[in-house]
Amino acid sequence: MKRRRKRNKKKQAQGFVFPVPLALLLVLITVTSMSYLWMHGRCEAAGVRIQRLERHQLQARQQLLDEQAKWNQLRTLNQVRAAVARHRLDMELAPTHRVIRLARPPRLDEPISLGEWARLADTP
């Protein structure tokens, strides 16, 4: 007959032993819950970030419209004429005696000589 192995009674568990499958299940539930909470937090943070970007986009759009309005304001006829007057450019549409009409486009570096293919606008 084989000798029975003596067991160390001190090492044996006393009282109620928590079942391993239940423990694993609880760990799984805990991990899942924590994961859910973590993802929920991430979604919330993403939502806050999206809202911040939306506000930023709106502000950028408003700034763009502002700048466009200012630019268009600078280009109004009154502003252009005032700027021209300020710089004493005295510009106006050229009267005909100051206009030279060309019969053809000039070649590169070609001087414009009156009489050949260019004439003052008010000469026949």
Added chain:
Amino acid sequence: MNTPAHSGRVAVIVVGMLGLFAGLGARLALLHLGPNDDLQARVLRLHHIERVVLAERGRILDRRGQVLAMDLPVRDVWIDPKAIAEAGHGTFVAAHLSRILEVDEEMVLARMERTHRLHEPIRKRVHNDLAEQVARLKFRGVHFDDTMTRHYVQSGLMCHVLGFVNHEGYGSAGVEQRYHRMLRGIDGLRVSERDGRSHEVYNRRHLDIPPRRGHEVRLTLDQELQYILESELDKGLEEYGGQAAWAIMMRVQTGEILAMASRPAFDLNEFPTSSPEQRRNRAVGYNFEPGSTFKVAVLAAAFNEGMITPDEWIDCERGRWYYRGRPLRDYSPHGVLTVADVLQKSSNIGSAKIALKLPESTLEAYLRDFGFGRVSGIDLPGEETGILNPRSRWSAISVTRIAMGHEVAVTALQLLNAVNAVANQGRLMQPYVVQEVINRHGYAVHRGEPTVVGRPIRPETARLMAGLMVRTTEDGGTGRRARLDGYRVAGKTGTAQKPVPGGYSDRLNIASFVGFLPADNPEISMVVVFDEPLPERTGGAVAAPVFRRIAEQAVRYLGIPRYDEPEATMWARSQP
């Protein structure tokens, strides 16, 4: 040591705790599982947000792409009087607000005293730069609402054509009204929930429809030509006086309106302070008796019917003629004139005799074919039909009066369109002010196209009339002050006495000039009208020189060559 007393106390505590939690649990179960519709509805109401996101209105541009109208982000500035009172800095805040926002300090202080209210407006539609200056001061109790307003970049330029948008966002005049549905865009919608601090919870956003920007409208009008037109009308009113003045410039072959101005005018950005008289677009919305300019249509009809020839003689009765017992007078007495001279010298008697050669039905038909008595259909609101009574309501002498431009009322646009038909080889065009409407993707959803709506006269008749109208601006003609060096101008003056109770005024006139140039190859046609100019009162003295000044600048701006320019130089005009 576990004594019975100790165990009893522990048991009591445990039972008490269990009872407490059981009670809470029961209440929780009751709230969630019991009848809770009212509670749910209340919670939903508190958390629910439904917000309309306003769409940006489309821009309006001139034919060269210059922005004339656009939406501008602005802020409404308001205060919380209770918060300001609690902070105790009312006077200080009022002083700064009134300085920066340019509002009355007393008004601000008065609104701050309403501490039972949580919202008091201070100034609406404040530009962002100004609002930022206030925001930087970080006053407690001062708040801002973002909004948009319609901004007209050139203030009053083209005011009658552009129109304006009222504070409810509806186009109320001009192109803004006519093309409102295309300009306004489609508002978005956001349905969401908010947390306990009234911040939107992004994850609870149920619906998010973004707004769609309105279409862009590009006009046929050129802001430079418009500026020229308006400046010269203003100078003309200063020089010649008058209650009002208006003018239109049209491209002959297409019917595109290049410029349209009416005086008095108003600042579009300050439209609430404008009067109905200022807002009235007289170019399309004012009927007037045209006077001698109407002779163009009458003579064209007679020529087209072959009733007269240019060198046919007409007795102008030395300036006074009785027809059916009623006198008819000429401004200057003439003896016998050719038909060509009747037009050049604008003889009322000559025109009346020519008109009488036509059957009444034929005359009426021609006048209606020229577009009188009905709207032209231009894409602007408020167009008048003019007045052309049906033949059944004509009296025995109506033909003689209609021949000189009385007993009939027209708008400046009708008059210009009729003369434009003469310039355009007899083709009556549909006038329009919108070149195209472009959606936010850059595709055209609407295009204004040149459209021939009628052919009242033959091309030969039109050419003949053009030649005769050129004589009006030559020596001996009533419109010689419209002559332009280097260009043949075809035109007709008009001096119509204004109707007053009991007849016509001796002093008050409508002075007009309508014409086109260059006569040989017409590019632009134009009408200029002055209401009650004094002391000079005639079309030749008042409207014709203004016509010339406008035309002088317009031909240079548009690069229209003089009549003596050879064909070889035409290429220069075609370069961008």
